[in-house]
Amino acid sequence: MSAQRAQLSRRGFLGGSILFVAGAAVGCSTSPSGGASAGAKTTLNVWSHAYGEAGTQQALTRYATEFTKANPDIAVKVTWTPGDYSSKLYATLLTDSAPDVFEIGDFSESLARRGQIAQLDDLYGSAKSDFNPGDLDAVTVDGKLYGVKTLDDVVMLYYRKSALSKAGITPPDSFDALVAAAKALTGKKTKGLFLGNDGVSEGAALAVFSNGGDLVTDGKAAFGSPQAAEAVAGLKRLHDDRSLLLGFTTDWWDPAALTQNVVPMQLGGLWSMPAIRTALGDDFGILPWPAFKAGGKPVVRVGGWTSCVNAKGKNVSAAKKFVQWLWIQQTDLQKDWSESYGFHIPPRMSVAASADKLAQGLAKESVELAANYGRHNPSTWNSAVSNLFTAAAAKIVSGQGDAARLLADAAKQAQSEIDKQRA
Incomplete structure (x- = not known):
C-alpha cells in the first residue's frame, strides 16, 4: 500500500506508547534482540510502520532475534511506529536519531539523489534475477538499486458474482462495460x-495507465497528455x-462496502481477500482495471514496502548485512511475512511460486494480474506531486473545468516539484 495512504489505512490509527525524538512522534521500540545481544559490538535501529495485521510486530522482533543469533556481534532494535509513519520518518532522517x-x-528517488540511502546492488548477487522485474525497476535510480522490496500489494476491482449474475451482467472487460455495469447495478438505495x-x-491513475498514458516519464510530468485527459474525463461518466x-x-x-452488501463492485487491495472470503465465501471475483478503449491495456496498481539503509548512519555495513540476510537470503521468513500476517505477494518470484496461499484460485489469479498488468507509482510520485494530480482529477469528475487544461496546469506545477526531487 502507498505510504501516502498508510496513516489512513488498515495499518493506521493504531495504538501504542509514543515517544518523542527530535520533536517527531515515534513509536515504541523493542530492546535489542537476540540471546547474545549483550555482547554485540553494534546495535541497529530498524524502523517499521505499524502494520495492522495481528502478529506483525512480534514477527519482525522474532526475525531480528534470529539474525542476532546468526550474527552475535550485531543486535537489532525494532522501532514500531504508529500513526503518520512517513512524516515521522522523514523528520527523523534529518537528525542524529535517524534509523539505520x-x-x-512508494519508493522515493529523492532519498537516493540526496545521498540519504545506500546503494544495495552488492547485496543481491545471483538472487537479483529472482526478483520481480517491476520491483527492481521501482527501486532503481540511474541504473543503481537503492532498496529491497519486502512485499507487494495489488490494487484491483472486486465484484459480487451473484449480484452481477442476477442483473445479467458479465464482469466488465472494458471501461465502457464498467460504466454500464455500475449504472445498471445502481438502485434507489444502492x-x-x-x-x-x-x-x-486510485481510479484516476489507473484510468491514465489503462489508456496508454503515464504519470511521470524520464523525470517529466506526463499526466498532462491527451491520453490522460481523455481517461480522467471518462471517470466523469460514473459521477454523472x-x-x-x-x-x-x-x-x-x-x-x-462490498462485504456489507452496500455495493456489488469495489476497488480494493489483495490484503482484503481473506476478509472478503470470510464474509462472502466464493461469491466474489477479481478484475484488473479495464482498458479504457481499444489499444489500451488493463492495469492493476502494485504497491508495497521497501527496506532501505541509511547511507549517513554509523552502521552502514551492519545495516546492509541485516537487509541482505532478511530480505534476500531468508526465503522462509519472506514467505512467512507475506502469508502468515496478512495477504501479500513476496517480491522474489520463486518465493511467490512456493507460497501455498497464492497457489490456487483468486489468489493465484491476483499474482498473475500483478505480473501481467502491474504498474508501480513513479519514484517521484510524492505527496506534493500526487496531490496536484488528484486535485485536478477531482475537479474534472465534478465538472469544474476542462480536463486537458486542468491536467496541463497541474502537470506544469508538478514539474517544479519533480525538479526539486531530482536536483
Missing part, C-alpha cells in the same frame, strides 16, 4: 461501484450517472 534501516512505501469516498482515489458510492464510513482500502 527503515522501510518506505450504488454500483465504490472507488473511494472522493470518487477518485450517480453510480458511485461516496462518503462511506470507511474508504476503499477497507472491503466493508
Whole structure:
C-alpha cells in the first residue's frame, strides 16, 4: 500500500506508547534482540510502520532475534511506529536519531539523489534475477538499486458474482462495460461501484495507465497528455450517472462496502481477500482495471514496502548485512511475512511460486494480474506531486473545468516539484 495512504489505512490509527525524538512522534521500540545481544559490538535501529495485521510486530522482533543469533556481534532494535509513519520518518532522517534501516512505501528517488540511502546492488548477487522485474525497476535510480522490496500489494476491482449474475451482467472487460455495469447495478438505495469516498482515489491513475498514458516519464510530468485527459474525463461518466458510492464510513482500502452488501463492485487491495472470503465465501471475483478503449491495456496498481539503509548512519555495513540476510537470503521468513500476517505477494518470484496461499484460485489469479498488468507509482510520485494530480482529477469528475487544461496546469506545477526531487 502507498505510504501516502498508510496513516489512513488498515495499518493506521493504531495504538501504542509514543515517544518523542527530535520533536517527531515515534513509536515504541523493542530492546535489542537476540540471546547474545549483550555482547554485540553494534546495535541497529530498524524502523517499521505499524502494520495492522495481528502478529506483525512480534514477527519482525522474532526475525531480528534470529539474525542476532546468526550474527552475535550485531543486535537489532525494532522501532514500531504508529500513526503518520512517513512524516515521522522523514523528520527523523534529518537528525542524529535517524534509523539505520527503515522501510518506505512508494519508493522515493529523492532519498537516493540526496545521498540519504545506500546503494544495495552488492547485496543481491545471483538472487537479483529472482526478483520481480517491476520491483527492481521501482527501486532503481540511474541504473543503481537503492532498496529491497519486502512485499507487494495489488490494487484491483472486486465484484459480487451473484449480484452481477442476477442483473445479467458479465464482469466488465472494458471501461465502457464498467460504466454500464455500475449504472445498471445502481438502485434507489444502492450504488454500483465504490472507488473511494472522493470518487477518485486510485481510479484516476489507473484510468491514465489503462489508456496508454503515464504519470511521470524520464523525470517529466506526463499526466498532462491527451491520453490522460481523455481517461480522467471518462471517470466523469460514473459521477454523472450517480453510480458511485461516496462518503462511506470507511474508504476503499477497507472491503466493508462490498462485504456489507452496500455495493456489488469495489476497488480494493489483495490484503482484503481473506476478509472478503470470510464474509462472502466464493461469491466474489477479481478484475484488473479495464482498458479504457481499444489499444489500451488493463492495469492493476502494485504497491508495497521497501527496506532501505541509511547511507549517513554509523552502521552502514551492519545495516546492509541485516537487509541482505532478511530480505534476500531468508526465503522462509519472506514467505512467512507475506502469508502468515496478512495477504501479500513476496517480491522474489520463486518465493511467490512456493507460497501455498497464492497457489490456487483468486489468489493465484491476483499474482498473475500483478505480473501481467502491474504498474508501480513513479519514484517521484510524492505527496506534493500526487496531490496536484488528484486535485485536478477531482475537479474534472465534478465538472469544474476542462480536463486537458486542468491536467496541463497541474502537470506544469508538478514539474517544479519533480525538479526539486531530482536536483
